[in-house]
Amino acid sequence: MIQRQAERGKWDIITGNHAVAHAARLARVKVVPAYPITPQTTIVEYIADFIERGEMDAEYIRVESEHSAMAAAIGAAAVGARTFTATASQGLLLMHEVLHWAVGSRLPIGMAVVNRAVGPPWSIHVDHQDAISQRDTGWMIQFVSSNQEALDTVLMMYKVAERPDVLLPFMVCLDGFVLSHTFQPVHIPDQADVDAFLPEYRPPHWVMDPDRPITYGNLVMPEREYMEMRWSIHEAMLRAKEAIREVAGEFKRAFGRYHGDLLWEYETEDADILVVATGTLASEAEEAVDLLRSGGKGVGLVKVRSYRPFPGEEIVRLAEGRKAIVVLDRSLSFGQAGPLATDIRAALFTAGVSTPVVGFVTGLGGRDITYEDIAEIVKIAEERVKEGRLRPVEWYKLRR
Amino acid sequence: MAKTVMDLRRGPKYVLPGSAACPGCGAQIALKWVLKILEGRAIFVIPACCTSVIQGPYPKSAFKFPVYNMAFAAAASTASGMARALRAMGEEDIHVVAWAGDGGTYDIGLQALSGAAERNEDMIYICYDNEAYMNTGIQRSGATPPKAWTKTTPTGKAEMKKNMALIVAAHGVPYVATASIGYPADFLKKLKKAKQMRGFRYIQIFAPCPTGWNFPVDKTVEIAKLAVDTYVWPLFEVEHGKLKITVKPRRRPLKDYVSLQKRFRHLTDADIEELERTFLSRWEALERLEAQGTIFL
Numbered sequence: 001m002i003q004r005q006a007e008r009g010k011w012d013i014i015t016g017n018h019a020v021a022h023a024a025r026l027a028r029v030k031v032v033p034a035y036p037i038t039p040q041t042t043i044v045e046y047i048a049d050f051i052e053r054g055e056m057d058a059e060y061i062r063v064e065s066e067h068s069a070m071a072a073a074i075g076a077a078a079v080g081a082r083t084f085t086a087t088a089s090q091g092l093l094l095m096h097e098v099l100h101w102a103v104g105s106r107l108p109i110g111m112a113v114v115n116r117a118v119g120p121p122w123s124i125h126v127d128h129q130d131a132i133s134q135r136d137t138g139w140m141i142q143f144v145s146s147n148q149e150a151l152d153t154v155l156m157m158y159k160v161a162e163r164p165d166v167l168l169p170f171m172v173c174l175d176g177f178v179l180s181h182t183f184q185p186v187h188i189p190d191q192a193d194v195d196a197f198l199p200e201y202r203p204p205h206w207v208m209d210p211d212r213p214i215t216y217g218n219l220v221m222p223e224r225e226y227m228e229m230r231w232s233i234h235e236a237m238l239r240a241k242e243a244i245r246e247v248a249g250e251f252k253r254a255f256g257r258y259h260g261d262l263l264w265e266y267e268t269e270d271a272d273i274l275v276v277a278t279g280t281l282a283s284e285a286e287e288a289v290d291l292l293r294s295g296g297k298g299v300g301l302v303k304v305r306s307y308r309p310f311p312g313e314e315i316v317r318l319a320e321g322r323k324a325i326v327v328l329d330r331s332l333s334f335g336q337a338g339p340l341a342t343d344i345r346a347a348l349f350t351a352g353v354s355t356p357v358v359g360f361v362t363g364l365g366g367r368d369i370t371y372e373d374i375a376e377i378v379k380i381a382e383e384r385v386k387e388g389r390l391r392p393v394e395w396y397k398l399r400r
Numbered sequence: 401m402a403k404t405v406m407d408l409r410r411g412p413k414y415v416l417p418g419s420a421a422c423p424g425c426g427a428q429i430a431l432k433w434v435l436k437i438l439e440g441r442a443i444f445v446i447p448a449c450c451t452s453v454i455q456g457p458y459p460k461s462a463f464k465f466p467v468y469n470m471a472f473a474a475a476a477s478t479a480s481g482m483a484r485a486l487r488a489m490g491e492e493d494i495h496v497v498a499w500a501g502d503g504g505t506y507d508i509g510l511q512a513l514s515g516a517a518e519r520n521e522d523m524i525y526i527c528y529d530n531e532a533y534m535n536t537g538i539q540r541s542g543a544t545p546p547k548a549w550t551k552t553t554p555t556g557k558a559e560m561k562k563n564m565a566l567i568v569a570a571h572g573v574p575y576v577a578t579a580s581i582g583y584p585a586d587f588l589k590k591l592k593k594a595k596q597m598r599g600f601r602y603i604q605i606f607a608p609c610p611t612g613w614n615f616p617v618d619k620t621v622e623i624a625k626l627a628v629d630t631y632v633w634p635l636f637e638v639e640h641g642k643l644k645i646t647v648k649p650r651r652r653p654l655k656d657y658v659s660l661q662k663r664f665r666h667l668t669d670a671d672i673e674e675l676e677r678t679f680l681s682r683w684e685a686l687e688r689l690e691a692q693g694t695i696f697l
Contacts, residue, residue, distance in 0.1 A: 030488040059484035064515030068477035075481025078468050081488055097471050208443040208466040210494055215461035217469035224458055
C-alpha cells in the first residue's frame with residue numbers, strides 16, 4: 001500500500017489515537033472542544049499535551065459533555081475556524097442532535113470516532129453501531145484500517161470537507177483498541193508538506209460577522225427552500241465522492257501513500273467471491289483472502305472506506321458477474337439486517353444486478369473475528385448460495 | 401453612548417420593524433436595548449425560544465445583527481466555541497451573546513450554561529425570563545412561579561421557581577445581574593457594566609408575556625415594574641462574588657401584581673398571602689446575603 005514516502009517527516013511507532021492527534025496538530029485546527037470517553041480519551045490527552053507544550057496553536061475547550069463538544073465545534077466553525085473533536089459510542093449518540101445541526105449549517109468540522117459498542121450493557125470494545133447510527137445525519141463517514149490510514153485520512157478529509165462544492169463535516173472512524181491503543185509504525189509528515197497540501201481554511205460562505213450580519217437558520221415555511229436545502233446536502237454528498245477520489249490522488253502525489261479512495265480493492269480482478277468489510281475486519285479479511293487463495297479459492301476483498309457518501313455504483317460494477325458477495329457488518333439494524341449488506345442489496349437491485357449477497361452480522365461488542373473466522377464465513381456463504389438459501393441476516397460466532 | 405432610555409431612540413436600529421413578536425412582547429423590548437448598548441458589535445446565539453420566531457421567517461429577518469440559531473440545549477456551548485474561535489483568530493472587539501429564554505436557561509440549557517460559567521468563557525449570557533415555555537404555547541418551566549397557571553399546570557404550579565441568578569453566581573463568575581424593562585436605568589447600567597468586563601457575564605431579564613400571562617398588551621412595562629415593587633423580581637447584581645441589591649423599592653402588596661394577570665386568577669386570598677410570604681422571605685434572604693459581603697468567590 002505504501003509506495004513511496006515523503007522524504008521529510010519522521011517515523012514513529014505510535015497508537016492510532018496518537019496518530020489522529022498528530023493529524024489534528026498537522027491540520028492546524030484552531031479550536032478543539034474535548035470531552036473524554038474510552039477508548040477515545042487519549043486523542044484529546046495528546047492534543048492537550050501538544051497545546052501545552054507549545055507544539056500546537058489552538059484553543060482547547062474542556063467542555064462538560066459531548067453535546068457541548070459538538071455545539072462548541074459548530075460555534076467555532078460558524079465564525080470561520082477549522083475545528084476538530086473526537087468521541088466514541090455514547091458520546092457520539094449524545095451528539096446526535098447537533099450532528100444534524102453541523103450538516104444543516106454546512107460546516108466542515110472534523111471528528112475522529114473511535115468505534116465502541118453501545119450500552120447497555122456496558123462494553124468498551126469495538127463495534128460499529130455508534131457510527132452507523134449516525135448514517136442519516138449527512139456526515140461523511142470514513143472507516144480506516146491502520147494507524148497510518150487514520151492520520152492520512154483526517155488530513156485528506158479536511159481537504160474534501162472544505163471544498164466549496166462539498167462543505168460537509170466528516171468523521172474518521174477507527175476501531176476501538178484494535179487501532180486506538182495498538183502501536184504501529186506511522187510516518188508523521190512534515191508540517192510544511194501538510195501546509196502545502198492543506199492550506200489555511202477560508203470559509204467560502206457566510207460566517208458570523210457584525211460587519212456582514214446575517215440570520216442563519218431561522219424558520220423556513222414549507223413552500224420556501226427547506227426541501228431544496230436538504231436536496232443540496234444530498235447533492236454535496238454525491239459530489240463528495242468525486243472529491244474523495246481527487247484528494248486521494250493529490251495525497252498520493254504529495255506523500256506517496258494511497259489507501260484507496262471510496263473503496264480499496266485487494267485481489268478482486270479474477271475473484272469469484274468478493275468479501276466486503278470495513279475497518280479492521282477488512283484487514284483480517286485481507287489475510288483471509290490470502291489463506292483462501294492458497295487453498296485455491298478465487299476470493300477478493302472490497303474494503304468500504306467511505307460509508308457515506310456510499311459507493312453504491314462502484315460496488316455494483318465490482319459485483320457484476322461474481323458468484324457471491326459476502327458482507328461483514330459489525331452493527332445491526334434490529335429487525336432488518338446489517339446496514340452495509342442492506343445498502344449493497346439496494347444498490348444491486350437498483351442496477352438490476354442479481355449477484356447473491358450473503359450478509360453476516362458478527363464481531364459485536366468486540367467479539368474477536370480472525371482471518372480464519374472470515375475464511376469460515378466465506379465457506380458458509382458459498383453453501384448458502386449453493387443451497388439457494390439467502391436470508392437477511394447470517395449470524396456468525398453467535399452462541400445460543 | 402446612551403445615557404437615558406430616550407437616548408436609545410436615536411442612532412441605528414438593530415431590531416427592525418416587522419418582527420413576528422406578539423404585541424406587547426417584553427422580550428423584544430429587552431433585546432432592542434441590548435443591541436443598542438452593544439452597538440451591534442455582537443454575534444448572537446439563539447437557541448429554540450420565542451426569539452427563534454420573533455426574528456421572522458426565512459429569507460427575511462427583522463434582526464440587523466449576526467444571529468446563529470441553535471438547538472435548544474446548546475446556547476452556552478455554541479457561544480463558547482464562538483468566543484474561543486474569535487480569540488484564536490485575534491478578534492478582540494466582538495461580543496458573543498447567548499440570548500435564551502427561561503426554558504433554554506433554567507432547564508434544558510442548564511448543563512451547558514454551568515459548563516461555560518465554570519470555564520469563565522468570554523460571553524454575555526442573557527436569559528429573558530417569561531416564566532414558562534411560551535414558544536410552544538405556555539407550558540411550565542423551572543422559572544414558572546409557584547401557583548401560576550400554565551397548560552401543563554392547569555390548577556397552578558406546585559413547585560417553587562429556581563433561584564437561577566444565584567445558581568449562576570455560585571459558579572464564581574465575574575458578573576451576574578437581574579434586570580427589568582420596568583427599571584430601564586438599572587438595566588442599562590448593568591448592560592454597560594457587563595459590556596466593559598470580560599469572562600462569563602450573566603444577565604437575567606424579566607420579560608412579561610401578555611400572551612402567556614394573559615394581560616392587556618399595553619401593560620407589559622407596568623407589570624415588569626410591579627414585579628420589582630412587589631418583591632417578585634428583586635433587582636440585584638453579584639460582582640466578583642459580592643451581592644448588591646440595586647433597587648430597593650417601597651414594597652407594594654402582591655395583589656397589585658397578580659390581579660393584573662389571568663394566570664393567577666384562580667388564587668384565593670390565602671394563596672396570595674402565602675405567595676407574598678414566600679417572596680418576602682426570598683427578599684430577606686437577599687438582604688442577608690448583601691450584608692454578608694463577599695458570598696461567592
